[in-house]
Amino acid sequence: xxxxxxxxxxxxxxxxxxxxxxxxxxxxxxxxxxxxxxxxxxxxxxxxxxxxxxxxxxxxxxx
Amino acid sequence: xxxxxxxxxxxxxxxxxxxxxxxxxxxxxxxxxxxxxxxxxxxxxxxxxxxxxxxxxxxxxxxxxxxxxxxxxxxxxxxxxxxxxxxxxxxxxxxxxxxxxxxxxxxxxxxxxxxxxxxxxxxxxxxxxxxxxxxxxxxxxxxxxxxxxxxxxxxxxxxxxxxxxxxxxxxxxxxxxxxxxxxxxxxxxxxxxxxxxxxxxxxxxxxxxxxxxxxxxxxxxxxxxxxxxxxxxxxxxxxxxxxxxxxxxxxxxxxxxxxxxxxxxxxxxxxxxxxxxxxxxxxxxxxxxxxxxxxxxxxxxxxxxxxxxxxxxxxxxxxxxxxxxxxxxxxxxxxxxxxxxxxxxxxxxxxxxxxxxxxxxxxxxxxxxxxxxxxxxxxxxxxxxxxxxxxxxxxxxxxx
Numbered sequence: 001x002x003x004x005x006x007x008x009x010x011x012x013x014x015x016x017x018x019x020x021x022x023x024x025x026x027x028x029x030x031x032x033x034x035x036x037x038x039x040x041x042x043x044x045x046x047x048x049x050x051x052x053x054x055x056x057x058x059x060x061x062x063x
Numbered sequence: 064x065x066x067x068x069x070x071x072x073x074x075x076x077x078x079x080x081x082x083x084x085x086x087x088x089x090x091x092x093x094x095x096x097x098x099x100x101x102x103x104x105x106x107x108x109x110x111x112x113x114x115x116x117x118x119x120x121x122x123x124x125x126x127x128x129x130x131x132x133x134x135x136x137x138x139x140x141x142x143x144x145x146x147x148x149x150x151x152x153x154x155x156x157x158x159x160x161x162x163x164x165x166x167x168x169x170x171x172x173x174x175x176x177x178x179x180x181x182x183x184x185x186x187x188x189x190x191x192x193x194x195x196x197x198x199x200x201x202x203x204x205x206x207x208x209x210x211x212x213x214x215x216x217x218x219x220x221x222x223x224x225x226x227x228x229x230x231x232x233x234x235x236x237x238x239x240x241x242x243x244x245x246x247x248x249x250x251x252x253x254x255x256x257x258x259x260x261x262x263x264x265x266x267x268x269x270x271x272x273x274x275x276x277x278x279x280x281x282x283x284x285x286x287x288x289x290x291x292x293x294x295x296x297x298x299x300x301x302x303x304x305x306x307x308x309x310x311x312x313x314x315x316x317x318x319x320x321x322x323x324x325x326x327x328x329x330x331x332x333x334x335x336x337x338x339x340x341x342x343x344x345x346x347x348x349x350x351x352x353x354x355x356x357x358x359x360x361x362x363x364x365x366x367x368x369x370x371x372x373x374x375x376x377x378x379x380x381x382x383x384x385x386x387x388x389x390x391x392x393x394x395x396x397x398x399x400x401x402x403x404x405x406x407x408x409x410x411x412x413x414x415x416x417x418x419x420x421x422x423x424x425x426x427x428x429x430x431x432x433x434x435x436x437x438x439x440x441x442x443x444x445x446x447x448x449x450x451x452x453x454x455x456x457x458x459x460x461x462x463x
Contacts, residue, residue, distance in 0.1 A: 011409040012171030014416045019400075021176070031171035053401060055411035057122060 001042050002062045003051070005033045010058040019053055020046035033058055072100045074110055074136035074374055076350055081447060082316055083391060084349065084378040088112065092379060096365060101134035101372055108134060108372035112379035114386040114403065119362055120375055121408035126354035126367075128410065129159035136351070136374040139243040142452040143353040145250045146240075151258045153286075153293025156410055159357075163409065166294060169286065171413060173222065173276055179416040182218075186424050189217045194432045202462035203439050210429065211311035211459070212303070215421055219302030222417075223295060224268060224275025233257055237300040241452040243350075257300070261292035298414065305347060306418045308448065308455030310425050313341045315445065315459055316393060317430070318438055323395050324430065331427055337395035338422045343381045343402035344393045349454040351376040352406055377403045435463045 003023065005016075012031030016024035023037040023046070040047040042063065051059045075087035083089075091097060095113020100106065111117045120126050132147040150157040155166040172178075197209040216234065220227045239245060239253035265281045265288045272278035276298075280291040317324045327333055351374050360367040367373070380403045382390040387397070405412035412418070430436065438445070439460035446457040 011411060012168065012175070012413070013405075013411045014174070014176045017176040018416065018419075026175040026177065027172070028175070028177075029172045030168040031175045032168070049400065055122065055407045056409050 001040055001044070001047070003035060003038050003040060003047055004060050004062060005035045006058045006060070007032050009056050011056040013055050015053040015055065016050040016059050020050040023047060024050060024059075070098045070100050070107055072105065073102060073138065074099060074351070074376060076137045078447075078449060081319075081442070081445075082345065082393070084346075084376075084382060088376060088379050089382060092383060095383075096363065099136065099374075101136055102138050102140070104134070106134050106372075108136075109367065109374065110136060111373065111375045112383075114380040114383035114401075116363065117375045117377070117380040117403060118407050120354065120373060121352070121403075121406060121410075123360065123362070123408075124160070125357050125360040126373060127159045127357045128157050128354060129163070130355040130357070130370075132353055132355065132372065134372045136353070136372075137243075139450065140247050141350055141353060141374075142241060142243065142250075145247040146254065148247060149251045149254065151254065151289075151293040151296055153290035153295075154297055155294065156297060160409070165285075166290065167409075167413060169280060169283065170276065170294060170298065174414055174416055176416050179420045182222075182417070183420055183424065185221070186214075186218055186420055187428065190214055190425050190428045191432075193217075194429060197461075198433070203460055204462075206314060206459040206461045207307070207311045207456060208458070210425075211314070212307045214310065214425055215303040215306035215418075218417070218421060219299060222276055222302075223298060224273045224277040225264065225295075225299060229260070233260065233299060234303070236260075237304055238451075240300070241304060242450065243452055244450040254296070258292055258296055261295045261299070262288065265291045265295070301412070302414055302417070304453045305412075306421050308347045308453050309341065309345065309418070309422055311459050312345050312347060312455040313422070313426060314429065314436075314461075315438075315442075315456055316341065316345060317426075318436065319442060320393050323393055326395055327427075327430065328434065331431070333395055334423050334427045335419075336397075336399070338419060338426065339399040339402060340393065340395050340397055341422070341426075342404035343387070343399040345454070346378040346381045346402075346404050347454045348404065348406075348452075349378045350452060351378060352410075377406065433463050436461055437463065 010032040025034040075085040099110045135141040236253040236257040269281040356367040405415040439462040
């Protein structure tokens with residue numbers, strides 16, 4: 001599956017970087033999501049949790 | 064339209080026990096979204112108690128905070144109602160995009176997961192100092208005064224650049240502005256005093272900057288001083304009240320669940336999960352959060368009309384049996400992820416990664432340094448913060 005991030009929707013809560021630090025980081029200036037790795041195996045638990053826990057719907061998964 | 068007599072008055076908020084939301088509130092979960100009548104005039108609005116629906120509402124841009132809240136789900140006016148009457152400039156919890164976005168992004172860079180990781184040694188040093196102070200105070204010491212309140216207060220003061228020597232005044236004012244038993248007028252007088260204090264501090268920071276957030280904001284040409292003071296006000300109040308109460312109430316809850324505490328003694332790697340579970344189980348924002356319907360909306364076949372008040376009962380959503388098995392049990396080994404203790408949507412707590420670090424380090428070090436920690440009085444004598452916007456204990460006398 002493929003991960004997409006929407007930096008306009010991002011509210012910088014940091015849940016993605018906390019949950020899946022291998023794929024997500026945060027901008028140093030305003031904490032917005034920075035996608036490090038857009039590919040994940042289908043059903044990858046960390047990427048799935050990162051998308052589920054994002055409070056603003058900024059992290060989405062696509063097949 | 065339902066008849067008014069079918070619609071219950073208010074959201075149950077008087078607890079029967081120390082840790083559980085009122086039974087009457089949890090009973091309402093049979094209908095995870097329902098109409099209730101609001102105080103003082105009985106006008107109808109909404110109450111969400113289910114986890115999934117609460118998430119949907121808080122993530123939906125049609126449910127806003129930038130409007131005036133005039134009705135309260137509880138007899139004692141909700142803190143959203145009192146602050147709404149006199150929203151300070153820069154107080155971005157009560158702004159909608161794009162203003163909310165502009166202000167929030169001024170501070171989110173200092174609360175990232177990475178920055179919080181860098182802050183861990185400093186938090187650990189402060190925690191060690193306060194454990195030493197607790198021990199020095201001797202058996203019978205108040206854990207709130209010696210440990211739970213100073214740890215987050217010292218951390219947020221350092222981050223913001225607020226002199227810790229001024230803490231007595233700001234702790235009193237922030238406690239007063241969140242004391243639901245006080246009148247709205249008195250609460251807002253305390254908030255105005257706190258705001259006035261920060262208004263004096265901002266130009267002083269510009270004149271003599273330090274390595275702190277208020278100095279950075281004071282030098283930002285895109286921010287007026289009144290906005291910087293309001294941003295500082297949110298961070299100062301939210302930055303110590305909530306974590307302080309989680310630390311004290313969490314300690315109390317763990318002491319009353321010795322089996323859970325024993326698991327943590329055996330395996331300290333469980334602490335991060337335990338912190339999430341304590342956040343879920345205790346939900347110190349125990350009167351929920353409010354929103355106003357900005358434009359007519361439909362969710363799950365229910366029609367929300369513009370102007371209606373909505374209360375999202377985080378304290379109930381975190382006990383939703385559809386989301387968590389045996390939600391009334393404190394279980395440090397469960398996966399409590401997805402809890403709503405920090406809210407949800409674009410207003411989700413800006414300091415949550417700081418709070419996690421403070422709690423993980425604070426609890427782990429406290430129970431490691433004082434393994435035989437226990438209450439110094441019977442549990443029923445501990446005064447609970449029932450009438451405060453942030454639940455917890457007023458004092459927690461301990462011995463070892």
